[in-house]
Amino acid sequence: MTAALHSAAVAIPARAGIGLRHPHYREMLARRPRLAFLEVHSENYFGAGGPPHHYLEQLRADYPLSLHGVGLSLGSADPLDRVHLAKLKTLVERYRPELVSEHLCWTSVGGMHTHDLLPLPYTEEAVRHVAGRIRQVQDTLGREILVENVSSYVQYAASTLSEWAFVAAVVGEAGCGLLLDVNNFYVNAVNHGFDPYEYLAAMPAERVREIHLAGFDRAEACLVDTHGNPVADPVWVLYRDAIARLGPRPTLIEWDTDIPPLDTLLAEAAKADRILERHHEPGRAAA
Amino acid sequence: MSLAALQHKVVTGLHRGGPAPCQLFADSRCEARFAVYRASYLANLTEALRDVYPVLDRLLGPDCFTGAARAYIAGHPSASGDLHDYGAAFAEFLGHLGPARGYAYLPDVARLEWLAHEAFHAAEAEPLALRRLGEIPPARYDTLRFRLHPSVRLLASAYPVQRIWQVNQPDHAGDPQVDLDAGGVRLAVYREGLLIALLPLSPGTYRLAEGCAGGADFAAACGQALEAEPELDPGEALYTLIHHKLLVDMNNEEEEGGIS
Incomplete structure (x- = not known):
């Protein structure tokens, strides 16, 4: 792999990658399977040293990297957490990742952190608020970030926009990229009773830099986005249609609870790759 | 709203x-x-x-x-x-x-685990090599300020927390018994390679390490160490800290920024 591929300006190939989690560190180093990229949770590398960096530095030398934050709380009514953002900036400068993403949600208020990806009310006020903060983050990091649509189990009475209109408005007003999580909007479509194809049609294709796929669980009251199962069949169908509409995009297999053997993740990634291959435009080089 | x-x-x-x-x-x-x-x-x-x-x-x-x-x-x-x-x-x-x-030992076990957690994520640093010490004229030792490796944490407990920690590691195969009346321990908790290590220190060596952590020069740190353990050989105590890679470098007041 050339050094140039590791500069932040170079795009990740539109193929499948996996979320790198610590149970797989050693096996990944030993096998170095063919994957378009690795994604890690930024906060897992906020420490200065130790085993997390020991493994990531070695793997990063061989794979394009995406940093995916879970704790910046972009949608919070609190002032932006400058300490957290400074740690993210340090990490971005250390690894020079191809992609940096955060969630289009809030996780904290009044200095209390829930570590849960909570939905925002879909209002014009929330669009302006979160878009302004995304711009602040991009200014501080000196680069584009992606924001990811989140799953949700409740809808606010205060919402005046559809979720898809909200996501498109935020991305447009912030001038950021979109990490489209197909599982998340499928889960929301089931939970809230909307048509996922209406959602997909509203997504700004030119802003979609990455796609996430994961598995959900079925609880009594709703689908729950646990990242603890294989990608569900209807989500694969929706993904295939999303790729047909948006074009091929780097696609991540995410698995965070009951983490399975590495081969299970690689098989899911291969499944995404087969769909991506069918939609690669003729003459467009896929790495 | x-x-x-x-x-x-x-x-x-x-x-x-x-x-x-x-x-x-x-x-x-x-x-x-x-x-x-x-x-x-x-x-x-x-x-x-x-x-x-x-x-x-x-x-x-x-x-x-x-x-x-x-x-x-x-x-x-x-x-x-x-x-x-x-x-x-x-x-x-x-x-x-x-x-x-x-x-009563549970809080100290918790303290030990939190320090191990901090040590696990602490920065890397080049340990102080013994030969560096040889390059300093002994007359200048008193003003040296030795610094602990960023992963080193210090813990003194009235309970045998090192033993409690060891027998409760997932790979511990030996006798699981702990004698809670076995007495206390003074520990350096640090990262050795990719793993957490616990090193018991004598009262004087522990005080010497505390002195280094607090920014004391070697003369002051040795004075405190000898109060804690009058029969301590400070040279041997310093060797113990260097041998286990608990020190990184030293700041000498005449040499701004340290010598390593």
């Missing part, structure tokens, strides 16, 4: 429990759905504590640990977006927890 007011109501509902703030939501099954968030909130913080305190989890058993964790969470909301920062006050909390009072 402002965004801030809405978010405060949601967080209060998650943290305090009680009825869900259903006036905020348009869902007919609001109670059951808000309960999914509440369960996830508690599980995330509980499992973060279990990750940092695996020995306590074994000592208490998973159910009792979960109970202690829930009681801790109720009084200690997370104050950082990085979940690795959560749980620093668990030792102090256990010291005041009624059911844990008969087990």
Whole structure:
């Protein structure tokens, strides 16, 4: 792999990658399977040293990297957490990742952190608020970030926009990229009773830099986005249609609870790759 | 309602429990759905504590640990977006927890595990090589300020916490018995390669390391060390710290920025 591929300006190939989690560190180093990229949770590398960096530095030398934050709380009514953002900036400068993403949600208020990806009310006020903060983050990091649509189990009475209109408005007003999580909007479509194809049609294709796929669980009251199962069949169908509409995009297999053997993740990634291959435009080089 | 007011109501509902703030939501099954968030909130913080305190989890058993964790969470909301920062006050909390009072060593086990957690994520640094010391004229030793490696933490306990920690490691194969009356221990907790290591130190060597951590020059640190252990050989104590790679470099007042 050339050094140039590791500069932040170079795009990740539109193929499948996996979320790198610590149970797989050693096996990944030993096998170095063919994957378009690795994604890690930024906060897992906020420490200065130790085993997390020991493994990531070695793997990063061989794979394009995406940093995916879970704790910046972009949608919070609190002032932006400058300490957290400074740690993210340090990490971005250390690894020079191809992609940096955060969630289009809030996780904290009044200095209390829930570590849960909570939905925002879909209002014009929330669009302006979160878009302004995304711009602040991009200014501080000196680069584009992606924001990811989140799953949700409740809808606010205060919402005046559809979720898809909200996501498109935020991305447009912030001038950021979109990490489209197909599982998340499928889960929301089931939970809230909307048509996922209406959602997909509203997504700004030119802003979609990455796609996430994961598995959900079925609880009594709703689908729950646990990242603890294989990608569900209807989500694969929706993904295939999303790729047909948006074009091929780097696609991540995410698995965070009951983490399975590495081969299970690689098989899911291969499944995404087969769909991506069918939609690669003729003459467009896929790495 | 402002965004801030809405978010405060949601967080209060998650943290305090009680009825869900259903006036905020348009869902007919609001109670059951808000309960999914509440369960996830508690599980995330509980499992973060279990990750940092695996020995306590074994000592208490998973159910009792979960109970202690829930009681801790109720009084200690997370104050950082990085979940690795959560749980620093668990030792102090256990010291005041009624059911844990008969087990006075538990807070010190918690202290040890938190320090191991800090050591695990601490910065890398080149350890001080013994030969560097040889390059300094002995007459100048008194003014040297030795510095601890960033991963080194110090813990003194009235209980045999090193033994408790060792017999509760997943790969421990020997005798699991601990004699709680075996006496206390002074430990350096640090990262050795990719693993956490515990090194028992003599009272004087421990005080010498504390002196280095506090920025004392070698003369002052040795003075404190000899108070703690009159028969200490300071040269031997210094050698112990260097041999185990607990020191990184030294600042000499005549040489700005250290010599390493």
